[in-house]
Amino acid sequence: MTTLAGFGIEQQSLAIRCAGAILHYLKETRPNALNLLVGLSTYSTSEFMSLDSATRKNLELTETIRGGAMKGSLLGILDKTVTPMGARLLRSWVSQPLLNPNEINARLDAVAALHGDGVLRAEIRAALKPLGDLERLVNRVLAHTAVPRDLGGIRYALAALPKLKELIGNKGNEGKGVSFISLVSLDSQIDPSPDILRLIQESLADDDLPSNFDHPGIIRSGWSAELDGVMSASKGAREWIAGLEKVERERTGLKTLKVGYNKVFGYYIEISKAAAEGAPENYIRKQTLVNAERFITPELKEYETLVLNAEERILEIEERLFKEVCAQIIAQSNRLLITARALARLDALASLAETASREKYVRPNITGDLRLEIREGRHPVVEKFLESGQRFVPNDVIFEEDESVRIITGPNMSGKSTACRMVAMIVLMAQIGSFVPAESATIGIVDRIFTRIGAQDEIHAGQSTFMVEMIETANILHHATNRSLLVLDEIGRGTSTYDGLSLAWAIVEYVHNHPRLRAKTLFATHYHELTELANLLPNVRNYNIAVTEDAAAGTVVFLHRIVPGGADRSYGIHVAQMAGLPKTVINRAQEILATLEASSGDVVKTEPSTANQIALFPETNPLLDELKSLDVSSMTPLEALNKLFEWQKRFG
Numbered sequence: 153m154t155t156l157a158g159f160g161i162e163q164q165s166l167a168i169r170c171a172g173a174i175l176h177y178l179k180e181t182r183p184n185a186l187n188l189l190v191g192l193s194t195y196s197t198s199e200f201m202s203l204d205s206a207t208r209k210n211l212e213l214t215e216t217i218r219g220g221a222m223k224g225s226l227l228g229i230l231d232k233t234v235t236p237m238g239a240r241l242l243r244s245w246v247s248q249p250l251l252n253p254n255e256i257n258a259r260l261d262a263v264a265a266l267h268g269d270g271v272l273r274a275e276i277r278a279a280l281k282p283l284g285d286l287e288r289l290v291n292r293v294l295a296h297t298a299v300p301r302d303l304g305g306i307r308y309a310l311a312a313l314p315k316l317k318e319l320i321g322n323k324g325n326e327g328k329g330v331s332f333i334s335l336v337s338l339d340s341q342i343d344p345s346p347d348i349l350r351l352i353q354e355s356l357a358d359d360d361l362p363s364n365f366d367h368p369g370i371i372r373s374g375w376s377a378e379l380d381g382v383m384s385a386s387k388g389a390r391e392w393i394a395g396l397e398k399v400e401r402e403r404t405g406l407k408t409l410k411v412g413y414n415k416v417f418g419y420y421i422e423i424s425k426a427a428a429e430g431a432p433e434n435y436i437r438k439q440t441l442v443n444a445e446r447f448i449t450p451e452l453k454e455y456e457t458l459v460l461n462a463e464e465r466i467l468e469i470e471e472r473l474f475k476e477v478c479a480q481i482i483a484q485s486n487r488l489l490i491t492a493r494a495l496a497r498l499d500a501l502a503s504l505a506e507t508a509s510r511e512k513y514v515r516p517n518i519t520g521d522l523r524l525e526i527r528e529g530r531h532p533v534v535e536k537f538l539e540s541g542q543r544f545v546p547n548d549v550i551f552e553e554d555e556s557v558r559i560i561t562g563p564n565m566s567g568k569s570t571a572c573r574m575v576a577m578i579v580l581m582a583q584i585g586s587f588v589p590a591e592s593a594t595i596g597i598v599d600r601i602f603t604r605i606g607a608q609d610e611i612h613a614g615q616s617t618f619m620v621e622m623i624e625t626a627n628i629l630h631h632a633t634n635r636s637l638l639v640l641d642e643i644g645r646g647t648s649t650y651d652g653l654s655l656a657w658a659i660v661e662y663v664h665n666h667p668r669l670r671a672k673t674l675f676a677t678h679y680h681e682l683t684e685l686a687n688l689l690p691n692v693r694n695y696n697i698a699v700t701e702d703a704a705a706g707t708v709v710f711l712h713r714i715v716p717g718g719a720d721r722s723y724g725i726h727v728a729q730m731a732g733l734p735k736t737v738i739n740r741a742q743e744i745l746a747t748l749e750a751s752s753g754d755v756v757k758t759e760p761s762t763a764n765q766i767a768l769f770p771e772t773n774p775l776l777d778e779l780k781s782l783d784v785s786s787m788t789p790l791e792a793l794n795k796l797f798e799w800q801k802r803f804g
Contacts, residue, residue: 184295201249201583202600206624210603210639211576212533213246226577229532230586232506234281236288237492238499245500249583251597253518259501259585260515262334266505267515267587272319273505279316280499283309287492293478294485300361300370300474306481306488307352313344313491320498334501341494343487348480355477368466371473379469386462389455393419396452404432412446419456420446504586511536513587516578517594522635524551524579524672528591531574532581535589545712546591549575555693557664557673559682561719562697564727566710568676569605571697572639575674576601579637599635602628604643618646629662629669638663638673645678653679664689683718694718 209217216224222231227246233239250256266273286309292298293306320339355375362370371379397411400421408424420438423431428445435447481488507513511532528546535544545567551558562568578588582595604624625643632638643659644652656679663669670691675682686694696719698711725745729738782795 184297199251201251201580201598203247203249204602204627206627207576207601207603208247210605211573211580211601213580214243224533224537226533226581229511229536230504230507230581232503232510233499234277234503235283235495235499236285237496238280238503241493241496242500242503245584246580249580250585251583251599253520253597256518256583256585256597258334259504260518260587262338262501263504263508263585263587264515265335266502267508270509273502273509275319276316276498277502277506279312279319280495280502282312283495286495287489290481290485290488290492293481296475296478298478299363300356300365301363303352303356303474303477303481304361307349307356310344310346310349310352313342316495317342317344335498338494338498341490342498343491345484345487345491348484348488351477351480355473365467365471365474368463368470370470376469376473379466379473382462382465382469386459386466389458389462392455393452393459396421404430406430417446418448418460419452420448421452422446501585508587511589513589514592516582516588516590517592518582519594519596521596522672523594523596524549524575524637525592525594526550526575526578526590527593529574529578529593530589531570532577532589534570534574547571547574547712547714549714551672552693554691556670556691557660557675557685557689558693558695559660559685559718560674560676560695560697560714561678561680561683563699563710563719563722564678564724565730566697566699567712568697569641570712571714572641572674572676573603573605576603576637576639597635598637599633600631601637601639602632603639603641604628605639605641621646625659629659632663632669632671634668634670636669636671638671638675640673641676642678643675653681656682657685660685660692661689664691678722678724680718680722686718 203213208214212225214225214227215222222228227243230246231239231242233242250259266276284305286306289298289302289305289309292302317339320335320342355372357369357372359369368383373380373383393411397409400411401407401409406423406427408427410422411419412422413419417438421435422444423446425443425445431445431447434449436449437445438448439446526547526549529549530544530546538544549571560568560572578590578593579595579598580601581588582593583598604621621643625640628638628640640659644654644656646652647655656675656677660673660675660682663671663673664685683694686692694717695714696717698713698715699719700709700711725738725741728741778799784792787795
């Protein structure tokens with residue numbers, strides 16, 4: 153090859169250099185891996201939604217934050233695949249949501265076809281399950297690391313493909329509509345490769361093939377005249393040795409005589425100690441045991457050499473023939489890889505359809521505008537892990553045309569974070585081509601999802617919790633666009649109240665006013681002061697999580713419903729009570745809260761608790777008053793010490 157024009161990258165000099173560096177590295181370190189490279193294609197981040205590490209972690213796309221397990225993640229809910237190659241592909245889909253509406257709808261069409269025909273879906277999944285990991289098996293052949301069992305797996309998979317093609321083809325020919333076009337296109341990519349199947353069937357034995365070349369019997373009889381000749385000679389020698397025991401017993405009259413074999417001494421004739429004196433003269437003593445003697449004969453040694461040399465020769469020939477078969481498969485490997493990828497895609501689509509059927513998901517409507525309308529939306533993970541008898545409360549999230557920022561207030565534990573993440577999850581699921589947990593959903597393409605939910609210290613990098621929070625927020629403000637979706641939860645809580653409130657207020661203003669931004673934003677907060685922004689900024693709306701309170705019992709019930717308007721209380725003390733804080737702490741906190749609320753920010757007096765305690769915020773302080781009146785610059789050191797001694801006696 154003298155040009156890269158055929159790959160369409162001749163103008164991408166930096167990409168060519170990177171590819172060249174990778175090829176050089178592989179050549180120096182893993183030359184066999186070069187056989188896995190069958191082409192060159194470009195990858196553009198503009199094809200997929202870019203998800204930063206914070207968003208992947210916060211939404212728990214492929215693993216949970218605690219424990220790092222797949223169970224409890226979005227992938228854990230969606231993954232109903234039956235093959236390893238399908239599981240790998242679905243994982244990549246979850247990590248790379250699409251941006252092209254046509255590609256998204258093509259996936260949704262295929263999922264819809266399988267979702268609408270439960271019998272076909274079950275039959276396809278049953279036909280896929282025995283196929284194993286065809287993609288990995290072919291790659292092992294390409295990398296020259298395949299063992300006989302790998303070709304056995306390829307043989308089994310190819311033999312099962314005609315049934316799968318028949319299933320898809322029959323349904324496609326029935327004229328089921330547009331939704332089946334994607335499945336029919338997959339059918340055209342699945343090649344049973346009868347020539348490769350015939351090659352493996354004719355060259356390899358029918359038995360379960362081993363994972364190494366330690367024992368003969370891999371190559372089928374009749375495939376190689378050379379191997380058959382060696383096998384025939386070896387068979388004659390083995391038969392002679394197998395009949396030697398009977399012949400020698402009759403010839404010598406020694407009933408205890410037997411012929412055996414071990415790896416140290418080879419073949420031998422064993423006679424009991426008592427009968428050893430009657431051994432024939434042509435027997436050569438080889439080994440003495442406690443109760444027996446072992447002998448060989450020149451003739452036995454000759455046949456032993458023939459058998460052992462033949463076995464070594466057979467293994468050598470079989471390994472060479474196996475490599476020749478692999479070389480023929482490598483020449484046709486591209487067909488197998490295309491088939492494997494089509495099978496993986498079919499498995500991933502069937503998995504999404506199976507999940508949609510089990511969990512009662514619906515097909516989203518994908519548009520090219522900026523709409524975001526979710527009716528009766530549910531969080532796909534949370535609803536699966538509710539305790540028995542509990543029901544997930546669905547919510548509507550419908551952004552009006554002139555709405556960009558939602559300030560969501562409400563108590564702890566009421567579901568603010570869950571509702572915000574639910575929206576992000578549904579948007580992401582829609583753009584990977586999955587049905588979504590809702591009554592209906594209309595989603596304009598989102599270019600990026602950003603989340604700022606919780607934070608942890610990064611001590612190794614010298615960054616505090618608040619620093620991490622601000623870095624993540626800065627990244628969002630620098631890279632979000634008007635097509636992005638922002639989920640901001642408790643911005644500013646890592647610092648003092650006024651600092652945090654000021655930052656949160658300024659961030660909402662920036663998102664609302666910046667011409668590049670104006671992204672759809674869900675801003676969950678306990679700063680009730682932020683609800684005032686809805687009166688100042690035209691595209692800001694207030695929502696809160698509904699709560700009902702039983703004043704007599706002193707309890708609250710979280711309804712988990714998002715309703716218009718702002719909340720005026722956080723019910724943090726109630727949540728602390730639910731968490732099991734001591735009753736004394738709860739009672740005292742309620743006293744202090746009542747005093748603070750009554751003061752409305754003015755100078756406050758509080759009644760002391762049963763324990764001796766000074767006022768939390770005393771109205772006047774004689775010590776401070778006197779301190780302010782002192783002329784410190786004119787006092788001598790002795791006068792200052794005397795004053796301190798006086799204060800200690802008066803106020804100590």
